[in-house]
Every structure is written in structure tokens, then in C-alpha cells.
Amino acid sequence: MESREVTLEYIWVLVIIAVIAGFSASMAYYGFARGLNPSCTVYTMEELKARGIKLEPGVREVGPGIYEVTIEARQFVWIPREIVLRDPVRVTFRVYSTDVIHGLHIVGTSVNVMVFPGYVAEFVWEPPKGVSGEVLMICHEYCGIGHQLMWGKVVIERSGARLSGGG
């Protein structure tokens, strides 16, 4: 009797629907109830200009521990290559590319964004207290023959705490 196979087929269809419903519900839960959002907001250059923001690579301290960091990504370097933050509380990053797609990752932290040419990736990072000293900043998106050379560092200085020098 073929109905056994048909029944099994229905069961599998139901299993798949249940799995998809489960994943969708978990995404909705984390998105709405837990506030889990994409890692950055993306603006076009025009939108950024309209907000009155100029893109000049560098680090600016706009308040005690409040930083604005603008990074230009290009084959195969981050500009600036070294970012020094003293007792950072809240760091707003704006990262843009002048050539191809790059990916910014600050190793050992939650900072991990894609950088598309023509767009500015903006995100806020509140460095956890435990993060201090020199932290490697790498490109994690293959961007050409010198991709592996594309790295920099974030130096986090904590007052009252000695720099570990390596961590």
C-alpha cells in the first residue's frame, strides 16, 4: 500500500515546516524582544553628507571617553592604522572603502562589519572593561593579493591599569 510512503512524506513536510517556524520564531524573538540587530547601520555618502558628517580618517575624542573613529579602507591598509583610545566608554565607528569590499574585525571583540565601496558602515562599540592593551584589527574579507597584509591595531589605554603589552 502506497499510503505509508505518502504518510512519511507528510511527516517530513511537517518536520520541515516546524524547523522553519522554529528558526523564524527565534529570529523574531531575538530581534524584537532581545534587541538583537544587524551589526551596523549603512549609509550612502550622500546620506552622510545630508547629516552634516564629514569623512576624515582619524580619531576624535568628543567627550570624556566618547570617541568618533573614521576609518578609510583601501587595498591593503586601514587609515589610520593605529587607533588609540584612552578609557573608552563609547566609540562610534564610521568605516568606508575607496575601492573594493573589505571586512573590519577587531579580534576578540564583537566588532565585525562588512565595508562596501560607496557606503559608510556606522556602528557603536562600548569596549568591555576587560579589553585593554593592543588589539589586532584585521580585514576578514578577501580583497585582493595583499589581503593578508591588511591589518592595524587598536590600543586601549586604561588609567590605573598597566598596559599588558601584548593582550
Ligand code: CUA
Ligand atoms: Cu581588505 Cu581583505
